[in-house]
Amino acid sequence: MDNNVKILAIESSCDETSAAVVVNGREVLSNIISSQIDIHKKFGGVVPEVASRKHIEVINAVVEEALEEAKLTLKDIDAIGVTYGPGLVGALLVGMQYAKGLAYGMKKPLIGVNHIEGHISANFIEHKDLKPPFVCLVVSGGHTFIVYVKDFGEFEVIGQTRDDAAGEAYDKIARALGLGYPGGPKIDKLAKEGNENAIKFPRANFHDDTLDFSFSGLKSAVLNYLNKMEMTGKDINKADIAASFQKAVVDVLTNNVIKTCKIKEVDKVAIAGGVAANSALRNNLIKEGKENGIEVLFPAPILCTDNAAMIGSAAYFEFMKGRVASIDLNAKPNLKLGER
Ligand code: KG4
Ligand code: ZN
Numbered sequence: 001m002d003n004n005v006k007i008l009a010i011e012s013s014c015d016e017t018s019a020a021v022v023v024n025g026r027e028v029l030s031n032i033i034s035s036q037i038d039i040h041k042k043f044g045g046v047v048p049e050v051a052s053r054k055h056i057e058v059i060n061a062v063v064e065e066a067l068e069e070a071k072l073t074l075k076d077i078d079a080i081g082v083t084y085g086p087g088l089v090g091a092l093l094v095g096m097q098y099a100k101g102l103a104y105g106m107k108k109p110l111i112g113v114n115h116i117e118g119h120i121s122a123n124f125i126e127h128k129d130l131k132p133p134f135v136c137l138v139v140s141g142g143h144t145f146i147v148y149v150k151d152f153g154e155f156e157v158i159g160q161t162r163d164d165a166a167g168e169a170y171d172k173i174a175r176a177l178g179l180g181y182p183g184g185p186k187i188d189k190l191a192k193e194g195n196e197n198a199i200k201f202p203r204a205n206f207h208d209d210t211l212d213f214s215f216s217g218l219k220s221a222v223l224n225y226l227n228k229m230e231m232t233g234k235d236i237n238k239a240d241i242a243a244s245f246q247k248a249v250v251d252v253l254t255n256n257v258i259k260t261c262k263i264k265e266v267d268k269v270a271i272a273g274g275v276a277a278n279s280a281l282r283n284n285l286i287k288e289g290k291e292n293g294i295e296v297l298f299p300a301p302i303l304c305t306d307n308a309a310m311i312g313s314a315a316y317f318e319f320m321k322g323r324v325a326s327i328d329l330n331a332k333p334n335l336k337l338g339e340r
Pocket of ligand 2: 140
C-alpha cells in the first residue's frame, strides 16, 4: 500500500445499488449509482423483496463500472467497505455477501460501515478541510438525527425522531397530495409557488428538555385538513399546503440544530441525508446560522441521497481506527450509530 488508501465501497441498504472508489476518505475516483426509483414509483414506496432482487441483478455490473471509471483493478484496492446496517435486511445482504466474497477472495480487509455514519461522512468529501467536532443533522427517508460528531468515527446522538423520519413525512404528504414518489423533491418544488404562512400546522411540543422530533402529529394534521376541505367541498391549494407543511418541518429541524450548537458550544453544523437536498431547509439554516455565528455546510445533492462514495469515506476513517470486520460480519437492519 502506498500512502494513499484506496477503498472500494458498496452500498445496497435500500433502493440504490452503488459502488465507489474513494482515496483517503476524501477523494472520489468513481461513484456509480443504479437507482430503482422508477421501479418502486408504481407502488408508492420501496418494496423490500423487489429491491433485493434488483440489487442482485445489477451489483456485479455496478462494481465493475466503479473500478473501470477509477481506472483501477481489484489488485490496486486496499480494503473493501460495505454498509451492514441500518436498512432493509434482504437489500443489505446482497451488498454484504458480494463484499465479503471479494474481501475473502482477494485477501483484502473488510470494513463494515453504518449507513448513517456514511451520510455524515459525505461532508468530509465535500469539505476537504472539515474536521470534528461539529454538529450534524442527518435527515433522510428512514432517519432523523441530531448528532454531535466528537471525532472521526465517534458520535453522540443528541436528538432523534420518536415516530416518522422527516423524509417519510415528505413522502406521505406528497402521496396524499397526489404528487408521486419520492415526495421530497416534488414538495420542495411545489412549495416555491405557495404561501408558507397560509395554514398554521402544529409543531410537536414535548414537555421535557428533549431535542427529539415528532412528525406524525404534523402528518395527521395535514391529512385531516385535506379531509375537511374535501368533505366541505372547498378548493384546496396544493402549493399552499406544501409550503405550510414544509415550513413546519424546516422550523423544527432548524430550531433544534441551533439549540444543539449552543449547548455543545460548536460553531459548525453539517447537514446530511436525502432531505439535506431540500432548498427551504438549506436557506433557513443558512439564515439562522448567520444570525447565530454558525457556519452551515452541505454536501452536493448527489452526495446527500444514498451513494457508495459516502460509505467509502466512512470506511476509511473506521479503517484508520483499526476497525476491521471479520468475515462473519452480518447485516444489522436496526444498527444504531456508534454500535459495533
Ligand atoms: O438518504 P436517502 O436517499 O435515503 C434514505 O437513507 O432514506 O433519502 C431519501 C429521502 C426521501 O424521503 C426523499 O423524499 C427525501 O430524501 N428527499 C427530499 C428531497 N430530496 C430527497 N426531501 C425534501 N426535499 C428534497 N429536495
Ligand atoms: Zn440513506
